[in-house]
Each structure stands twice: as C-alpha cells, then as structure tokens.
Amino acid sequence: MRRELDVQRYPWIAVLLAPLVAVFLQAYIPRFVPRFDIIDLPLLVIIYFSVGWRNPIAGTLGGALIGLMQDALTSRPLGVNGISNSIIGFLAGSLGVKIDVENPGTRLLMNFAFTLLNTVVYLFIVHRLLAIDLRTNWLHEVIKAVINAIVGVFVFDILDRVRVRE
Amino acid sequence: MESFLTRYKNLLFLVLVLALQIAGLAVQIRRPSPGAPDGHSVRLIRRWAVALISPPEEALHGGGSGIRNLWANYLDLRHVRQQNQELRERVSRLQLEQASLMEDARQGQRLQQLLAFREHYIYSTVPAQVIGTSGADQSQVLYIDKGSKDGLQPDMPVITPDGIVGKLKDVFPHTAQVLEISDQSSGAGVLLETTRLRGVLKGNAFGQPQIVNLLPDERVKPGEHVVTSGGDQIFPRGLPVGVVDHVVNDAQNPPYVDVVIKPAANLGRLGEVLVITKLSDQMPPQERKDIAESAASLKDAGVQRAADILDQRLPSVDPTTQAADAASPDGIPPLVKAPLPLHADRYTPDATPPAQDLVPGGRFTPDLPASLTGTSPAAAKTAQRKTTAGGVGPAAKPARPPRVPARVAPETSGNSESATGVSVPAPASPGP
Incomplete structure (x- = not known):
C-alpha cells in the first residue's frame, strides 16, 4: 500500500526570505569568488520548496517570480529564467507528490537532473525564441549540474531546519 | 468541463504562466535594435x-x-613615511618621462590635425x-x-x-x-x-x-x-x-x-x-597643468627630450644647405638633392666616369667627384689611391658631418679585405 506523503509546512517569513537571500547571495558572492556563479542558489531554493509543498501550482508561481527576479539583474530580456524556473517548479512540485525526496541520494539525483533540464530549457529559449547566438559548452553545463547537485544536498539540509515540525 | 479544469488545473496554470511570459518576451524583443533601451515596464x-x-x-x-x-587609517601606518618618499620620487621621475613623451605626442597631434583627425x-x-x-x-x-x-x-x-x-x-x-x-x-x-x-x-x-x-x-x-x-x-x-x-x-x-x-x-x-x-578634443585643464609643470621641471633638470634624441638619430636636412637654398635670388625653389652617401662606391651617383675614359677590360675604380668628397678633384684622387676601393676614407665624407661616425678602412697595400668584408684589389702603385 502506498504511503501517504505529508505536505511540508514552513514559516511564511522563511518562505519570503529564503528566495531573497538566495538571489542576494547569488549576486553578492561572485564579487569575491568569481566562479561562484556556477552555482544556482535560487534554482535550488525553488526545487526545495516546490518538492516540500508538493504543489505544482505553488512551484510554478514561485519559479516564475524568482526567475523573473534573476532576469531583472541580468542583461537578458525578462522571462528567460522565469520560463525555465516555472517549468522546474512545476516538475518539482509534481515529483514531490509522487516520491519521497528526503533521502540525500534522491536529492542529489533530483538536483542534477533539474539543473541540467533548467539549462536545456534556458538555452532553448535563448536560441529558439530570442535567436541570440549564445555559445555553449556542454561539458561546462554538466559540471555545473554536478556541482549544483552536491551543493543542493547541503542547502536542502539547511532549509530543513526552518521546516515546521508537527 | 468542470472536471477537465479540475483534473488539469496544474497543467493549465503552467501553460498560462508560460504563455504570459512568452508574450512578455515577444514584447521585449520587438525593439528596433538589440542595443536599444528596455521599455518602461521592463525598466520598472x-x-x-x-x-x-x-x-x-x-x-x-x-x-x-x-x-x-x-x-x-589608524593601524597600518608604519611604513607611510617611507612610502611617501618613494612615491614622491616616483612622481618626479614620471613627470620627467611624461614631459619628454609629450613632445612626441604633440608632434603626433599636429600630424593628426593635418589629417583632420580628432583626438x-x-x-x-x-x-x-x-x-x-x-x-x-x-x-x-x-x-x-x-x-x-x-x-x-x-x-x-x-x-x-x-x-x-x-x-x-x-x-x-x-x-x-x-x-x-x-x-x-x-x-x-x-x-x-x-x-x-x-x-x-x-x-x-x-x-x-x-x-x-x-x-x-x-x-x-x-x-x-x-x-x-x-x-x-x-x-x-x-x-x-x-x-x-x-x-x-x-x-x-x-x-x-x-x-x-x-x-x-x-x-x-x-x-x-x-x-x-x-x-x-581638448585636454583637461588639470592634465595641461601637470604637463606644464613637468615640462618646466624637465627644463630645469636639463634632460634631453625624446624628440631631440630622435632628431639626432634620424637623417635630416643640413641647416646650412637649407639656408643657402632658401636665399636663392630668383625665388625658384631648389631641386631636392639626394642625400650624400656615408659609404661611397661604384653605384654612387656621379661616381662613374664617362664611357670614353674607360679602358676595355680594365678594372674600374670609382673616382668620386668633389661634390661628394668636399675636396678638390686632385686631392680626392690622391686620397682615393691611399684608400681601398671598398673602404670609406675622406672621399666618402659627406658635406654635413655625419652624426654616426663613418668607419674608416685601414690603409693597406696589395689585395686587402675592406671593412665590409669584400676583397678588393689595391690600385697599381706608380713606378719609380
């Protein structure tokens, strides 16, 4: 018999602040550590909350808002990250309904797959919808996915601490 | 219908959000050029x-x-005095360098002005x-x-x-x-x-x-x-x-x-x-002031300007000849003269004798005219006999003393090797 998965609850202040802090750190730390921009903290936060809420609509909306905020800080048109993060939020929310993602191994695989998928969607939008000649190195993108998967395990562990325990 | 919306509400919501964002992208990229500024709402x-x-x-x-x-400001002031002294010395040195380079820069600017180039x-x-x-x-x-x-x-x-x-x-x-x-x-x-x-x-x-x-x-x-x-x-x-x-x-x-x-x-x-x-296209006032100060300090220090050094190293028109040419009474500008050679040889203009003076099968030795030697023909001939043909003796001395000293071949007799490394015969010595 299939075990019923609980919907995770978080304090509203954590839900509000976590994405903002992620976007802030993403913008601030590369000033001192230039290669930090290979990590996508806002994406990891979207994945975490979407999976925890087990709600694709909330994931889609959260992904769109955080993605648009990321776009606003770049030189690209608004919506590029918004679209890709919306899709990731939707898929993460749908996945959370079906499987238990508390296991670090599952989280590692999930973060790797979602980061790579996010890159694919992002590049599709840039190349096909915007017709921007953006050069891509796929080895770099795979390494980026691996790093995000590893960092994601630790980020999820930190975010687990703000979860409301029943 | 209601069951359809309820069943696919998640997917429909995603499609709605994506459609809105794609519409937003379409509006943004509908700009006249890629570099054009963002629209008002995007900017907002x-x-x-x-x-x-x-x-x-x-x-x-x-x-x-x-x-x-x-x-x-308060804790790391240990070496400030020494650093200050070093920086002062560096500023003085850079001022001198700047002034000497500015002379070249001004020359470049004058040329640019001639070409209507705006710096x-x-x-x-x-x-x-x-x-x-x-x-x-x-x-x-x-x-x-x-x-x-x-x-x-x-x-x-x-x-x-x-x-x-x-x-x-x-x-x-x-x-x-x-x-x-x-x-x-x-x-x-x-x-x-x-x-x-x-x-x-x-x-x-x-x-x-x-x-x-x-x-x-x-x-x-x-x-x-x-x-x-x-x-x-x-x-x-x-x-x-x-x-x-x-x-x-x-x-x-x-x-x-x-x-x-x-x-x-x-x-x-x-x-x-x-x-x-x-x-x-104007130099800022502070920069002009700095350059003026540098130029003054350069003058005081008696340092040779880069332009002067270049002037000495590069060939130029003899000022005495130039003055004589300018003073011609008819006012006709003189013809441009070929520069005088440092090392005269058989290919030097006016060095070849007329054809009737040449002996069939005889070896030709350049007999340099007085215009090239700056001496009388007789003296030039004498000097020619004393030196080897490939070497440069007094005969090769130009009207204007060269700034780069000419190499003088040693006085030799018989077959000798000149300073250029070319073996040349010595002229036949007169009999007793």
Missing part, C-alpha cells in the same frame, strides 16, 4: 529588483569599507564602487554604486587604470548596470598593437573576452598587447584591453579564428572603477 521591473537587492549590498560594502578604512581625451570621470553582480554565469554584469543622480548615462565606458571593463547598460538613480567585455552580448572595437589587426571583442561561453571572426594570421602570438581602436564610438582610442592568451579555430565559422584575450583589468575581482562621463 528591473528597477524594483535592483532596489530590493542593492541596499543590502551597499550596506555590506559600506560596513566592509568602514572596517578596512579603520585598519588603513578624444578623457575629460571627466566618476569613480564608483562595484557592489554586486548578476549572479548568472551566462550574463557577465556588474552593479556599481553610482547612477543617474551622479551624471551617469547608458553606453558610457567603464574602465580601471589597468584596462577597460565594459559599458553602462541600465542606469538607475543610485546604481547602474555594467555590461562587462566578457559578456557574450557585449562588443568593443579593438586593435592588436603589433600586427595592427582590427576586430570586435566579445565574450565567449567561458566568460573570457575574445576577438571574433579574424582571418588566421601567423603573426598573432600570445603576449601581444590589445588596445581599443575607438571604432565603436564608446571607448576612446588606445586604452589597454589585455594581452593575447591563445588563438582558437572558430568551429561555427571556418576558416575564421577567435583570439582569446587575457583582460588587463581583473574582471573577476573589481573593486573600484571609473566611468568616463565626458570625452573632449
């Missing part, structure tokens, strides 16, 4: 996001600066602190703590003393976005200093600046300096960009190559930058 969203992120960045930066200043000087700059980045590896963007309230405008160039950084893209009241030269959507006109090849600098997938679409050229070597060409109408000409790191084939556009550049400015760890707010 960017402004909100920056307003949300910038204050904590500025606060952190301010706090960090306060601690650093405390350390620098652009950096007239005014605004210093700014880097407070943040875009945070995305696909978008090389910086944020600085100065904005439109400080006189900044889009497309103004951003530099450091080491080299160029990028240009302003979006300018907000108190912050501004800098598009770095390593971004793929950036572009700057550059020039390879030695090979004089021109190209466009853009970022690559790894966030490195590179000159794109160059034809393969073996002369382009790592280490060659790259400067701005001024062709983009944004960066003034001659600013350092970086050095050539390596050359790679452009897989998408064969046979072109991309020249990857190591930027002169450390783009990864920028602290303070300068925004060029005004370019002018």
Whole structure:
C-alpha cells in the first residue's frame, strides 16, 4: 500500500526570505569568488520548496517570480529564467507528490537532473525564441549540474531546519 | 468541463504562466535594435529588483569599507613615511618621462590635425564602487554604486587604470548596470598593437573576452598587447584591453579564428572603477597643468627630450644647405638633392666616369667627384689611391658631418679585405 506523503509546512517569513537571500547571495558572492556563479542558489531554493509543498501550482508561481527576479539583474530580456524556473517548479512540485525526496541520494539525483533540464530549457529559449547566438559548452553545463547537485544536498539540509515540525 | 479544469488545473496554470511570459518576451524583443533601451515596464521591473537587492549590498560594502578604512587609517601606518618618499620620487621621475613623451605626442597631434583627425581625451570621470553582480554565469554584469543622480548615462565606458571593463547598460538613480567585455552580448572595437589587426571583442561561453571572426594570421602570438581602436564610438582610442592568451579555430565559422584575450583589468575581482562621463578634443585643464609643470621641471633638470634624441638619430636636412637654398635670388625653389652617401662606391651617383675614359677590360675604380668628397678633384684622387676601393676614407665624407661616425678602412697595400668584408684589389702603385 502506498504511503501517504505529508505536505511540508514552513514559516511564511522563511518562505519570503529564503528566495531573497538566495538571489542576494547569488549576486553578492561572485564579487569575491568569481566562479561562484556556477552555482544556482535560487534554482535550488525553488526545487526545495516546490518538492516540500508538493504543489505544482505553488512551484510554478514561485519559479516564475524568482526567475523573473534573476532576469531583472541580468542583461537578458525578462522571462528567460522565469520560463525555465516555472517549468522546474512545476516538475518539482509534481515529483514531490509522487516520491519521497528526503533521502540525500534522491536529492542529489533530483538536483542534477533539474539543473541540467533548467539549462536545456534556458538555452532553448535563448536560441529558439530570442535567436541570440549564445555559445555553449556542454561539458561546462554538466559540471555545473554536478556541482549544483552536491551543493543542493547541503542547502536542502539547511532549509530543513526552518521546516515546521508537527 | 468542470472536471477537465479540475483534473488539469496544474497543467493549465503552467501553460498560462508560460504563455504570459512568452508574450512578455515577444514584447521585449520587438525593439528596433538589440542595443536599444528596455521599455518602461521592463525598466520598472528591473528597477524594483535592483532596489530590493542593492541596499543590502551597499550596506555590506559600506560596513566592509568602514572596517578596512579603520585598519588603513589608524593601524597600518608604519611604513607611510617611507612610502611617501618613494612615491614622491616616483612622481618626479614620471613627470620627467611624461614631459619628454609629450613632445612626441604633440608632434603626433599636429600630424593628426593635418589629417583632420580628432583626438578624444578623457575629460571627466566618476569613480564608483562595484557592489554586486548578476549572479548568472551566462550574463557577465556588474552593479556599481553610482547612477543617474551622479551624471551617469547608458553606453558610457567603464574602465580601471589597468584596462577597460565594459559599458553602462541600465542606469538607475543610485546604481547602474555594467555590461562587462566578457559578456557574450557585449562588443568593443579593438586593435592588436603589433600586427595592427582590427576586430570586435566579445565574450565567449567561458566568460573570457575574445576577438571574433579574424582571418588566421601567423603573426598573432600570445603576449601581444590589445588596445581599443575607438571604432565603436564608446571607448576612446588606445586604452589597454589585455594581452593575447591563445588563438582558437572558430568551429561555427571556418576558416575564421577567435583570439582569446587575457583582460588587463581583473574582471573577476573589481573593486573600484571609473566611468568616463565626458570625452573632449581638448585636454583637461588639470592634465595641461601637470604637463606644464613637468615640462618646466624637465627644463630645469636639463634632460634631453625624446624628440631631440630622435632628431639626432634620424637623417635630416643640413641647416646650412637649407639656408643657402632658401636665399636663392630668383625665388625658384631648389631641386631636392639626394642625400650624400656615408659609404661611397661604384653605384654612387656621379661616381662613374664617362664611357670614353674607360679602358676595355680594365678594372674600374670609382673616382668620386668633389661634390661628394668636399675636396678638390686632385686631392680626392690622391686620397682615393691611399684608400681601398671598398673602404670609406675622406672621399666618402659627406658635406654635413655625419652624426654616426663613418668607419674608416685601414690603409693597406696589395689585395686587402675592406671593412665590409669584400676583397678588393689595391690600385697599381706608380713606378719609380
């Protein structure tokens, strides 16, 4: 018999602040550590909350808002990250309904797959919808996915601490 | 219908959100040109996001600066006196160097004026602190703590003393976005200093600046300096960009190559930058004052100017001859005379005797005319006999004393080897 998965609850202040802090750190730390921009903290936060809420609509909306905020800080048109993060939020929310993602191994695989998928969607939008000649190195993108998967395990562990325990 | 909406509400919501964003993208890219500024609503969203992120960045930066200043102003003053002395000496030395180079620069400017070329000087700059980045590896963007309230405008160039950084893209009241030269959507006109090849600098997938679409050229070597060409109408000409790191084939556009550049400015760890707010064809007053002071100190020190040194080394018109020519009574400008040779030989003009004087099968020895020797023909002939044909004796001495001393061949008899290494026969000695 299939075990019923609980919907995770978080304090509203954590839900509000976590994405903002992620976007802030993403913008601030590369000033001192230039290669930090290979990590996508806002994406990891979207994945975490979407999976925890087990709600694709909330994931889609959260992904769109955080993605648009990321776009606003770049030189690209608004919506590029918004679209890709919306899709990731939707898929993460749908996945959370079906499987238990508390296991670090599952989280590692999930973060790797979602980061790579996010890159694919992002590049599709840039190349096909915007017709921007953006050069891509796929080895770099795979390494980026691996790093995000590893960092994601630790980020999820930190975010687990703000979860409301029943 | 209701069950359809209930069943697929998640998917429908996703489609709705995506449709809205795609519509938003379509509106944004419907601009007349890729470099055109964003629309009002897009600008507004960017402004909100920056307003949300910038204050904590500025606060952190301010706090960090306060601690650093405390350390620098009160605790780390041990070697200040010695440093001050060293810097003073350095400033004096640089002033002298600047003044000597300015003479050459002025000469260049005069030539440029003749060609109606307008030089652009950096007239005014605004210093700014880097407070943040875009945070995305696909978008090389910086944020600085100065904005439109400080006189900044889009497309103004951003530099450091080491080299160029990028240009302003979006300018907000108190912050501004800098598009770095390593971004793929950036572009700057550059020039390879030695090979004089021109190209466009853009970022690559790894966030490195590179000159794109160059034809393969073996002369382009790592280490060659790259400067701005001024062709983009944004960066003034001659600013350092970086050095050539390596050359790679452009897989998408064969046979072109991309020249990857190591930027002169450390783009990864920028602290303070300068925004060029005004370019002018006039030199700024402070710079003019500095140069005047340098020139005065140069005069006092009796240091020879670079232009004077060049004047001595390069061939030029003899002032006495020039004065004599200018004083011709008929007012007809004199013909341009060929420069006098330092090493006269059989190919020297006027050195060959008329055909009737030549003996069939006889060896010809150049008999230099007085115009070349500066002496009487008889004396020249005597001198000619005393020296070897390939050597340069008094016969080769030009009218104007050469600044580079001519090499004199040793007096020899019989077959000898001249200073040039050519074996030449000695003239037959007169009989008893």
